[in-house]
Amino acid sequence: MYLSRKTLPHLPQNVYHPKFDLSQLTPGILHLGCGNFHRAHQAVATQAAINREGPDGLKWGIVSATMRRPDLVNQLRPQDNLYTLLTRVEDRTVASVIGSIHEMVFSGDEAVDLSERVADPRIRIVSLTVTASGYYLTADGRLDPEAQAIQQDLSAPHPRTAIGILANGLALVKQRGAVPPVILCCDNVSHNGATLRQAVMDYASLRGDDRLAAWIGEAVQFPDTMVDRIAPSSHVDDVADAKHALGGIVDAAPVSAEPWFQWIIGSFDGSRPYWEAHPGTKFVQDVAVFEAAKLQMLNGSHMLLAYTGALAGLNTIAEAASDPSLGRITARFMRDEQTASIALSAEELDDYTQALMVRFQNPGIVHDAERVGRNGSAKMADRVMRAMRDNLVAGRSVSGASLLIASWIRWFALNDQDALELSLTDPKAKILQRICAEARDDHKAQAEAFLAMEEVFGPPLPDHDRIVAEIAGLLRRLTEEDVPSVLRELAA
Structure with a gap:
């Protein structure tokens, strides 16, 4: 048996699992860059928030996009987007099944338009873990206009970089007179919120739309954040360890992490999950x-x-x-x-x-x-x-x-x-x-x-x-x- 909604009742009692009805989850967060870190960090805190909020939390399902390869999408979709978090300490491993991801998509799929997802009125937060290199920044923290990926995005109908996706999506929000989502950078970039805002504004200007750039600077919130948890790349032992912990149920894409968890988020206006339900999450004025x-x-x-x-x-x-x-x-x-x-x-x-x-x-x-x-x-x-x-x-x-x-x-x-x-x-x-x-x-x-x-x-x-x-x-x-x-x- 593989991990899925149907096999959840068969999990051992010592395995932590979602306490909400997965079939009732609806999208409220779009995440760009679904790798191991996101699955061991933001998705975990979001599950804790949904559990704490009960029925009111079901609107915070995550639409999680892989940016480079479709492999993880292909692994998680048959599992109803469920996966195992293996929290590893020196002498033991604690298994938790995470179910906060509502949908998995691949940015390279021609049927997927992530800019439209940014503009979806149900999406109140767009978060990112695309690594520092995914922002195409120069040493002074500005967008590199000569970066090949940025140049390709500027001439493509559907951008592939996170910066291009955000700029095009926010252009749609502005055009429709809607309320923009909060953009939450969760990468190790100095002053990551302010830096991302400037990069998206720079991209809008490269598109020849200075009005869009000015609107992004004035109307869209980009709080700074600090994230901290070591989540290594997948190891050959992870699948076997997950199967053992789940009592013989197979998980094709478990993820490992250390016990330490920290997420410091700059305060922002608007609705959000009760992420503080997960220990180590804190909202502050200055990150x-x-x-x-x-x-x-x-x-x-x-x-x-x-x-x-x-x-x-x-x-x-x-x-x-x-x-x-x-x-x-x-x-x-x-x-x-x-x-x-x-x-x-x-x-x-x-x-x-x-x-x-x-x-x-x-x-x-x-x-x-x-x-x-x-x-x-x-x-x-x-x-x-x-x-x-x-x-x-x-x-x-x-x-x-x-x-x-x-x-x-x-x-x-x-x-x-x-x-x-x-x-x-x-x-x-x-x-x-x-x-x-x-x-x-x-x-x-x-x-x-x-x-x-x-x-x-x-x-x-x-x-x-x-x-x-x-x-x-x-x-x-x-x-x-x-x-x-x-x-x-x-x-x-």
């Missing part, structure tokens, strides 16, 4: 301090663990964080460098650092370095460079940031030489590989060429030449020496 702490301390440190760990043969975050040398380097980087300009007390920063390292070391979460390391060029500005600049201006060490950048460059150099076992996914991969090929044996030239990419790193750093030399020196050592030995020395 900025939570966002900065998460982007820099968690996401920036994740990048260091992924890039440097993989070079040392540590291919999961748990392995890398548990390594005595790299774990010590990462904790020091997180607390001493990545806390720059974060308005929390020393005690709060200490506690958050300790909690993050414990989370990173959780062996129940198989978070691959390859996945964490994707799209580094789109992440570097918010997660690494902002704190690095602050530290350089203040005269503080940036040794961890330099190691991170050197390790990232080494990934491209190894990939150019067909010596990297991990696949390399990055919107600027071809350019960065070419740099490594042209300066294959010149580490200083590689460091200079990478840092010269202002669309990734921003303008020249304070004390730029010294930092280039520092990164080049680390790059040489990562190339010529045994990486674990280098890390032991750096951790001392």
